[in-house]
Amino acid sequence: MKQGDMKKLLAILFLVFGVQCLTGPEQVHIAFYTSPWDISVTWITFEDADPALSYGTSTASMQNITGTTNTWKFGGIIRHSHVVILNSLKPSSQYYYQIGSRVFTFRTLSANLKSYKVCVFGDLGVYNGRSTQSIINNGIAGKFDFIVHIGDLAYDLHSDNGKLGDQYMNTLEPVISRIPYMVIAGNHENDNANFTNFKNRFVMPPTGSDDNQFYSIDIGPVHWVGLSTEYYGFEEQYGNTPTFTQYNWLTKDLEAANKNRDNVPWITLYQHRPFYCSVEEGADCTLYENVVLRHGALGIPGLEQEYIKNSVDIGFAGHMHAYERMWPVADLKYYKGEEAYHNPVAPVYILTGSAGCHSSGMKFSPIPMPWSAHRSDDYGYTVMTVANTTHILFEQISINKNGGVIDSV
Ligand SMILES: [Fe+2]
Structure with a gap:
């Protein structure tokens, strides 16, 4: 091939594939x-593009639909977040x-x-994202x-x-x-720009806040509630109005x-801290x-009493890079023993912050707190099986044990 022809070919290849890569x-x-x-589909382009897709129950009969675009700038980079409901x-x-040209x-x-x-977990990340491949494989x-994902997503x-x-999102x-x-959101979603990246990259149910911070949705027999504990964590930076809201x-x-x-017989909450x-x-x-978050202080309302008052069944959290299952516990009063999980009289909390995180090696306190039922510092994530209106199964998957179950209840 002549040099001129090669240049033309490269130019065509760039136009076909290069531009597609860029946009x-x-x-x-x-x-x-x-x-x-009702499903939201969200994606990003770096060039201006229509928020349009086609969809259907077969690739032969797709209908077109147009959504909305939110253009935002962070760190000098302009991104276009597109969403179609x-x-x-x-x-x-x-x-x-x-x-x-991409089909999903x-x-x-x-x-x-x-x-x-x-699949429930917190604290994953790009570097040291130990559970990532297992979550991808098992999800597919x-x-x-x-x-x-209960906060601390990409680090950061x-x-x-x-x-x-x-x-992170492409991975x-x-x-x-x-x-x-x-x-x-977890504390690592605070980008010192009022969670701009968290707000603009996701579309959560529009049932609470308008920026993904808190919301609820009924999914079969479970009422799911996602909350921000970062309103408490960053109150000095952002004020206490969001906490009260x-x-x-x-x-x-x-x-x-x-x-x-x-x-909808079950109520499950998830929060980062x-x-x-x-x-x-x-x-x-x-x-x-933790005390302010749970109990409240100096006029700031804590959350636990609302959980107790409304008989919340399950509370997930991350932030601490470990797995720990609690006995039913309310306001430091705990109910020990396997039988305590049968019609529990207090919420059951599961700490599942061991998916990855940027740093490893969180050590346990030598003596567990009295409400601690099981602890593990293996990397992994929780799989919650909603069996029916009366039974739920929790299994902790360990990456260290090649995806084996290290705790179940
Ligand atoms: Fe955290």
């Missing part, structure tokens, strides 16, 4: 919107969706939804129906002007473009959920920040 959709992911059958999808159906697929949950599996293999979404966040894309990825919303949301037990733990860092969750 193509990336970081594609889905989440539940207002119900399990797919409303009133058919239950138990395989769907295909195409953005540009997901399967909707059944109409009479009684049982399903959820259908071993859980959706993911709940905003690092390197957000490029680490881009890398997880094979699984989160296929099964819903539900998130709340969330608290006022939570009291109403839990009261309504508690009245709706006949239809725990009420209870016995790891070395923060020793036993009795630091001031």
Whole structure:
């Protein structure tokens, strides 16, 4: 080939593939919107693009739909976040969706939804993201129906002007473009720009705040509530108004959920910072920040009384880089023994912050707190199986033990 022809060929290749690389959709992911059958599809481009996709139950019969674009600037980089809401999808159906030339697929949950599996964890990250490949493989293999990531996502979404966040979302894309990825913010989502990266990269249910910080959604027999503990953690930076706004919303949301037990019997909450733990860092969750969060102080309302008052069943947290299952516990009063999990009279808390995190080696306190039922410092994540309206199974998957179950209840 002559040198001139080679240059032409390279120019054509760049136009076809290079431009697509520059402007193509990336970081594609889905989440539940207002119900399990209303799904938000979110993606990012670095060039201006239409927020449009086509979707359908077969690739031969796709319909076009247009959503909205939010253009935002962080660290000098302009990103376009596009979102399309797919409303009133058919239950138990395989769907295909195409953005540009890229085709993805997901399967909707059944109409009479009684049982399903959820992958729950906090503290993953790009570097030292020990559970990432297992979560991708098991998610694609259908071993859980959706993911709940309880904060500290990429370590950090905003690092390197957000490029680490881009890398994180692209790494997880094979699984989160296929099964819903539900998130709340951890302390590492504070980008000192009022959680700009967290706000602009995700679309959570529009049932609480308008920036993904708190929300709730009914999924089969479980009322799920995601909360921000970072309002407490960064109160000096952002003021206490969001704390009160969330608290006022939570009291109403839990009261309504508690009245709706006949239809939706379980209530599960997830938040980044725990009420209870016995790891070395923060020793036993009795630091001031934990006390304010749980109990309240100086006029700031704590959250635990609302949980107790409304008989919350399960509370997940991360932040401490370990796994720890508690006995049912309310206001430091605990109910020990396997039988305590049968019709528990207090919430059951599970600390599952061992998915990865940027640093390893959190040591446990020598003596566990009395409400601690099981501890492990293996890397891993929790799989929660909602069996029916009366039974839930928790299993802790260990990466150190090649995906084996190291705790179940
Ligand atoms: Fe954290």
